[in-house]
Amino acid sequence: MPLTAGFYARGVLEVAQALIGCVVSRGEASGIIVETEAYHDSEPACHAHVGLTKRTSTLFGPPGRAYVYLCYGVHTMLNAVCEREGVGAAVLIRALEPLEGIELMAARRGVEPERRRALCSGPGRLAQALGVGLADNGCDLGLGPVTICGRPRRLGDPAVQRDRRIGIRRATELPWRFCLAGSPYLSVPVARLETGAAVGRGPAGG
DNA sequence: CATGGGATTGACT
DNA sequence: GTCAATCCCATGC
Numbered sequence: 001m002p003l004t005a006g007f008y009a010r011g012v013l014e015v016a017q018a019l020i021g022c023v024v025s026r027g028e029a030s031g032i033i034v035e036t037e038a039y040h041d042s043e044p045a046c047h048a049h050v051g052l053t054k055r056t057s058t059l060f061g062p063p064g065r066a067y068v069y070l071c072y073g074v075h076t077m078l079n080a081v082c083e084r085e086g087v088g089a090a091v092l093i094r095a096l097e098p099l100e101g102i103e104l105m106a107a108r109r110g111v112e113p114e115r116r117r118a119l120c121s122g123p124g125r126l127a128q129a130l131g132v133g134l135a136d137n138g139c140d141l142g143l144g145p146v147t148i149c150g151r152p153r154r155l156g157d158p159a160v161q162r163d164r165r166i167g168i169r170r171a172t173e174l175p176w177r178f179c180l181a182g183s184p185y186l187s188v189p190v191a192r193l194e195t196g197a198a199v200g201r202g203p204a205g206g
Numbered sequence: 207c208a209t210g211g212g213a214t215t216g217a218c219t
Numbered sequence: 220g221t222c223a224a225t226c227c228c229a230t231g232c
Binding site: 037039045046047069070071072073074075077079092094122123124125165166167168169187 | 212213215
């Protein structure tokens with residue numbers, strides 16, 4: 001059973017951590033989420049920081065929808081919209097451990113199925129592997145085409161590591177990246193923990 | 207209407 | 220390590 005809106009309605013940091021170990025599916029292809037990042041309209045790295053526009057309307061909409069956009073004119077990014085309607089917040093899905101539809105994902109990526117790490121280790125890569133396109137923007141993650149289900153019981157409670165977000169120009173100091181500890185499917189390894197690093201307290205008013 | 211930036215990737219030196 | 224691809228959309232005139 002897919003996760004419902006209540007799961008996403010919580011604070012975006014809480015959701016970003018809770019999504020580790022959950023399963024993203026689209027059609028025959030699926031994978032276990034091993035890396036996420038949180039974005040919130042209170043900080044400048046978030047698209048919603050500019051306010052409500054045509055582009056950001058999905059972000060400010062109800063929780064539990066997909067926010068899909070094109071990055072660098074080349075790659076599609078898949079996010080899960082969080083927090084209550086009127087708050088611009090989302091979790092970027094950055095890496096998956098491939099689960100089902102390996103052959104299909106490999107064909108879409110143009111790599112050999114044996115190269116598991118090349119399939120979904122990166123936000124652009126996983127979107128390509130799943131066949132996510134701009135037409136999926138705004139879709140209900142409980143209904144599809146893109147769906148997210150809870151953690152498989154057999155996996156237990158995952159150990160989650162926190163890190164700084166990757167590839168952004170602004171608000172780089174926030175430790176809003178969440179990774180499955182020890183996973184070989186991360187887009188980038190977790191940085192060494194810095195002693196005394198500032199710990200984010202979460203978005204104001206979130 | 208013109209311009210410029212961007213939450214990336216893959217190819218190449 | 221460097222760098223180009225490529226396009227949507229926010230902004231400004």
